Amino acid sequence: MLSRTAGCIYWMSRHMERAENIARVLDVSSQMALMPGGLAREQIMAPLDITGMREAFVASGVKATADEILLFFALNPNNPTSIYSCLRQARENGHVVRGKITAEMWETLNATWLEISGMTREKLKRMGFSRFLEWVKERSHLFRGATFGTLQRNDAFHFSRLGTFLERSDNTARILLVKAPAFSPSEERDTAAVDYYQWASLLRSLSAFETYRDIYRDSIVPVQVAEMLLLRDDLPRSLHACMNEITQTLESIQGNSGKEAKLLAAKVHARLHYAQIEEVIEEGLQKYLQDFISDTHEIGARIQRAYLESV
C-alpha cells in the first residue's frame, strides 16, 4: 500500500492507544491524590514524568495541583500528549485515509473527536474525572473493536495493529519505569496500606488486578507484578504479549522492506520470551525497562524508514 497511507493508519492507531494509556495513567494518579501522606504528591506528578512533560508543565506557570495536572493531560491542546491532542491526531490521520478504513472505524474516530472537542473544563468537572477517563477507555475499546471486527486482514489492518502494540508496549514500559524503584526487594516501604493501594491502583489501571489474583492467588508481591507485566504473554497488556503481536504482524506485512525492523523486534521478543524474572530483577529492572524503551523506539524508527517514509 502507499507508504503515506500506511503511515496515517499506523499513527491513527498509535494516537488512539496513547489516549487510552494516558487515561490509565491519570486513573492511577487521580486515585493516589486521595491518599494521605507525602507519597501522594509524587504520584500526582507521575504522569508528567512518564510522558516527559514536566518541564513544559512547569514552564506553563500553572500551579501543580492534582486538578490542574489532570486538566493538563485531559484537555490542553498545547500539550501534545494530552488526551485531547491524541484524539485530534487520531481523527486527523483517519480523515486522510478515510477511503481505506471502514465506515465504522471512521465514525468512531469522528464521534469521539466531536465529543471531546466540545468539552470544557466545567463540563469535565461536572462529568467527573473518573467518568471522563472511563469514557476515553470505552472509545478506545470501541475503535479497536471496530478495527478488529470490520477491517479486512490486509496491510491496513497490520499497520493499525503495529501502531497499537508499539504504543502500548512503550507506554506500559514507561508506567513501570516510574514504579521501578519499588520493585527492588531492598527498598524500605512506608506503610503497608499505602503500599497495597499503590500496587492495586497500578494493576487496576492496567486492567490486571483480577488477573493477578487469578494467576498468583496471593497478596500483591512486587516481583510477581513485574513478572506478570513483563513476561506473561497471556496478559494482553504485558510487554511480552505486545512483542508477540509486533513480531507476528511484521511477518504478515507484504514485501521485504522491513528486515531491519524484524531483526530487532525478534531480538527484543526473545529477551522477553526466554527471560526469568529473577534474572531481570538481578540485572536491575530500571535498566531493563530503559533498554526496552529505547529498543522499541528504534523498532519504530526502523518501521518508519522501511515502510512509512513517504519522503
Next chain:
Amino acid sequence: MILTINHETVYRYNTAVTHSTQYLRLTPQSGEGQQVLEWKLELPSPAMLAEDSFGNILHVLTLDMPHSEIRIRATGIVETDAGERMSFGGGDPRPYLRSTRLTTMSPAMIEFANRFRQFPMTLEALDGLAHAVLAYLVFEPGITQVDSTAAEAFAQARGVCQDHTHVFLACCRHLDVPARYVSGYVYSPGHVQDHLATHAWAEVWLEDRWWNFDVVNRCRAGSSHLKLAVGMDYMDACPVRGVRRGGGSELMNAEVRVMQEQSGMTTDDVDFLIQQQKQQQQ
C-alpha cells in the same frame, strides 16, 4: 579562443536532506560559434540525460539517501569562434513573444520601452534599448534576489545581469520582438588572472535569426561567450534548479575557474593546474 573550464557548485545544508531532485543545465552544445572538445559532469550519483523543452542538454539528478551536501562539478574544454554569435532555425520563434511571471511589463516599463518602438524593428533600435536598460538599471549585486521579477528590478533601478536580461527581454516582447534568456559563461582576461563567470544575456529574433545581446557588457555576444542553455526566462535556463525535502537552511557556493589558450590539455591536466594554483594561493 580555447577555454578550459572548471565550474564547481556546492550546496550545504545544516540538517540532512532526505530527498532532492535537480534539473542541471551545465552542459554546453557544439554549434553556433562554439565547439565542445571535452566536457565532463561529476555528480554525487548517476543522472538521467535528456533534452529539455528548449533543446538544452538536461541532467536529472535524484538523491534519495539522506545527504547534507550536494557537490556538482563541470569541467571541459571549449573552442569559441571569432565574430558575433547568432543562431538559425530551432522552430517558430513566436512562442517567445509571451510574457512570464518574471518578465511581465509594469506601466513604467511600458512607457520606457515604447520609446524604442518602430516598424520594422532594427538592430540599431534594439541596441538602443539594450544601452538604455543598462543605463537605467545600475549594476549592483545584493539588491535583487534570484526570484526577483523584471518589474521589481526596474522599480529599484538596480540589479545584476539576470535582471538586466529579464528587463530587456520583457521590453523586446512588448515591442513584438521574440526574445529569450541565455544562460552561459563569459570570459574576461585579467592582469593577474583570467576570469570566467556564469552570465546571462538575451537572444532576440529579427528577420531570420537569433541575435545575441549582452546587456550588461554593452555588446553583442562573441568569442568570449559560451552558451549553456536558453529559455523563456531564468527559471527555464538556470544552471541548477532543485526541490528538496528537509535540509534546514541552504548555503550555496559556486566557483568558476578558467584558463585560456592552452591547447592540447585534457581535463586531468586542468585538475593538476588548479591544484597548483590552489597551493600557490596559500
Next chain:
Amino acid sequence: MSAKARFYDEMFAAPGHIRPGYKAFSDWLHRRPEEELAQKRAEADWLFRRVGITFAVYGDKEGSERLIPFDTIPRIIPAAEWEMVSRGLKQRALALNLFLHDIYHEQHILNAGVIPAEQVLTNQDYQLAMQGLTLPNKVYSHIAGIDLVRDHAGEYFVLEDNLRTPSGVSYMLENRKMMMRLFPELFAAHAVAPVEHYPDLLLETLRDAAPAGVHDPVVVVLTPGRYNSAYFEHAFLAQQMGVELVEGPDLFVKDGFVSLRTTAGPQRVDVIYRRIDDAYLDPLAFNADSVLGVPGLLSVYRAGRVSITNAVGTGVADDKSIYPYVPDMIRFYLTEEPILNNVPTWQLRKPDECEHVLANLSELVVKEVHGSGGYGMLVGPAASKVEIAAYRERILANPSEFIAQPTLALSTCPTFVEAGIAPRHIDLRPFVLSGREVRMVPGGLTRVALKDGSLVVNSSQGGGTKDTWVLESALPASGGHA
C-alpha cells in the same frame, strides 16, 4: 405546467402535448400521490448526504461541505437523437486531438492559414514542452467533457470543450445509482441505456495510453488532496477502477522513471490520470511553488517513459479564443461537415466584431477568454446598466480577452421546485473517452439551473444535476410496466 414558446422543452412539444420519450414517465408521475413524491425527494436527499458527495464552493463562508442539489425528474433523450449527438461528439473529439497533434508537430493547419498562427503559438497554454513529442495513439485529450445546449428549435450546439480536467462524471454515476434505488419501477418501464460501466471504459482508455512496450500498465489517479472541491470524484474513480489514489509526495522520479512509494518498496508507474493543472505538475519545470506535483516528472514524460492523461498542453485547444475554429478543424482534418455546430461566437479581438458586441451588450453573453466556471462573465439581459457600463470598460481595456455569444435559449426540463414542478434550463456534459478508439457512455451529466429563469447551471453557483436517460429502444409500450 406549460412550456414557454421561446424555449425548447424536453418534455412538452406544446402545452399539453408530451413528447413520445416522456409519455411513460408522465403517466407514472400522474399516478403518484403528492406525499409519495415528497417522501422520495426526502429519501434522495438523505441518500445523497450519506454518500457524502460535496462540492466546496470558492469563497463560500458557510462551510466547505454543501450538497449539490439532485433533481429526481430525469432528462430523457430518445435513442435516435443520441445516436446523432454521439456521432457528432466523436467527430469533434477526433478533430481536436488531430489539431493538438498537428500544432505540436508539422503545424499544417497553421501553415494553411485556417487558424492565425499567432493565436496558437503565442497562447499562454501552448506548451513548448510538447513540441515534437509523439504520444501513444496520438491522443492528447483522453477524457473530454464537451458541453452541449439546445436552442429554441431543439438543435444541439456545442457550448464549450473541456479538454484538461473535466469533472462531474461521479455525479452522473451516483445519480443513476440513486434513481435506480428510488424508482425501480421506472427502470422496469423504460429501457434506459446503462452508464455504470464508465469506470471500465475509463480504465481501458487509460491503459490504452500507456507508453509503448508496457504490457500491464500501472495506472494511478493523481489528486491535489482532500481539500480540493472535486476530491470525492478523484477518490471515487480510483476506487471504481481499482487503482491507487496518489498525491504528489507519493511519487518520485529516479533513473528516468516515475515510481510510487509503497510499503513494499518503489513501484514503477506507467500512466498518471492527473486531476491537477499543467502548471502544478512539475515544480522544476513549471510553477516552482507547487507541492502538488512531482519534481522531474516532465523529463520522464518527454522521454516517453510515463503517460499523463490528459496530456500536457491541451489547454490551447479548449481556449475560448480557439473555440470558434473547431468546425474548421473538422473540415480540415476529416473533410467532413460538423455534425454538431458551435454556438455563434464573436471574437472581440477582431475590431468589427468588437464594435458589434459593444453596441449590443444588453442582449449578449460576454465571457473572458481565460475564465472558467461561469465566473467573470456578463449576461446582458440579466445585467444592470451599471454592470454593463463596468464591463464595457473592461472590454475596452483589453478586447482580445473576450468573446461574446447570443443569449442562448437553453432548453428546459421539468424540475421539482417549491411550488411543485416547473421548467428549468439545462445543459448536458457527455464524457468522451479517446484511447485506441473513441468511446462514451450514453448520456452524461445534465446540469440544471435551479433558479427560475436562470441560465447558470454551474454547481458552484447554485445549479443542480439530473439523471440523464438515453432510451435504448423507441417508444416503451404505453401503460407503463413492461
